[in-house]
Ligand SMILES: NCCCNCCCCCC(O)(O)C(F)(F)F
């Protein structure tokens with residue numbers, strides 16, 4: 084015993100001093116990848132994916148975003164002593180360098196490029212790169228926030244250069260602002276960068292003025308940079324969905340990207356020590372689903388942050404399962420965005436109204452009452468002082484509630500395991516006359532099957548579609564949370580094929596994908612309305628269904 088005491092007593096100071104001089108990052112740890120990968124294997128999702136080999140990004144790849152001097156400096160790090168490495172990191176903020184990080188950073192960027200190749204060549208429809216170190220904070224000539232090379236920014240430039248992609252949408256759902264991506268594309272109208280991030284009126288890292296909603300991009304890129312600051316913690320599923328329905332999706336449809344890249348950071352999920360948000364892991368199934376309807380489904384998700392080793396793998400699995408086409412789970416109880424989120428939403432829309440027609444028309448009031456709904460009721464905007472006072476009042480009210488809430492659950496956050504999502508063997512049924520061959524992948528049924536009714540008059544232009552479907556139908560559908568969605572198309576609905584396709588795609592995010600469609604079957608002689616056969620398909624407890 085004596086011996087051990089002496090040894091420990093002796094070695095402790097040395098360990099402490101090493102730790103002090105050469106700090107090791109406590110949250111950006113290797114286990115983040117191993118637990119995520121293990122979860123994909125355990126859930127059987129890995130078997131349903133093809134694994135794409137990684138490669139090292141070349142100098143040319145890295146120089147698409149970073150400067151020569153920065154690349155040359157990072158190239159030297161493998162040969163540095165620990166002291167030199169420590170010295171090297173002091174010039175940047177919140178970065179940790181290891182002799183092997185240059186190699187890892189090239190693999191992380193190279194992995195993102197391999198994913199872009201696989202998607203752009205049609206080898207796969209979409210995919211996800213699980214990488215370390217992350218990328219979205221790193222800038223042209225500087226590392227930042229655990230990031231060395233900007234994986235997603237390099238991927239965007241690479242897609243434009245190698246595949247002639249005209250428009251790239253980058254969605255950054257990590258809880259930190261990817262300032263590196265913003266700086267890279269802020270004058271570039273071919274890349275639309277959208278980021279929400281914990282901001283708390285510039286009190287939260289990286290504490291930049293340019294992370295606020297009024298940084299909209301510059302010169303030709305004005306309008307192509309969208310920042311949604313979260314000025315409070317505890318944001319929930321409703322807050323995230325509201326911002327998607329009322330800001331990101333309308334603009335994304337108007338932008339009409341050829342490729343969607345996601346800075347898939349999962350520190351915006353519940354339980355994360357950095358984000359301190361309350362959105363459940365299954366929300367990423369909905370966010371992913373909503374983005375999959377863009378760019379013909381060409382979507383590359385690249386891991387950024389995510390530090391809770393329980394919610395991170397859950398969120399990764401929810402994302403991958405949706406990329407595989409499985410229907411999203413029922414959204415957990417949506418009750419409408421909080422005051423602070425609504426205020427941010429309002430600020431972002433006003434800042435971008437001049438750049439996007441879909442934001443021009445919709446004015447909306449955010450009532451200070453607590454029963455907000457996902458649906459923002461269009462109305463004349465009240466005079467600002469009334470609104471501000473009402474918001475202040477609501478915020479004080481909310482802060483009081485939040486204080487109580489915080490006292491209550493000061494202990495470790497807990498949340499239910501995301502629900503099992505069983506995909507039916509055959510996802511599509513067709514009601515066809517017996518003598519008609521059934522397209523492959525569908526199941527021929529002639530019993531009482533699926534028909535849906537949605538009557539949407541004339542919303543075929545983008546801003547009409549944005550308002551009617553994204554700003555009304557979707558939020559309402561999510562909040563109503565039906566077990567069944569009925570869709571029908573009649574020739575006079577004026578819906579062109581692409582709008583119809585978007586509609587059926589988007590609405591599959593509701594009712595766990597139970598989407599029933601009716602096409603016109605027959606027109607009675609001499610005009611008149613079509614003859615409609617509504618054969619209801621009941622399964623289990625069909626407690627609620629939705630007819631538009
Ligand atoms: N000194 C105050 C705390 C600094 N905290 C640094 C947070 C870095 C976040 C990195 C990330 O999660 O955004 C990424 F996705 F890049 F990994």
Ligand SMILES: [Zn+2]
Nearest residue numbers: 257258259388
């Ligand atoms: Zn982050």
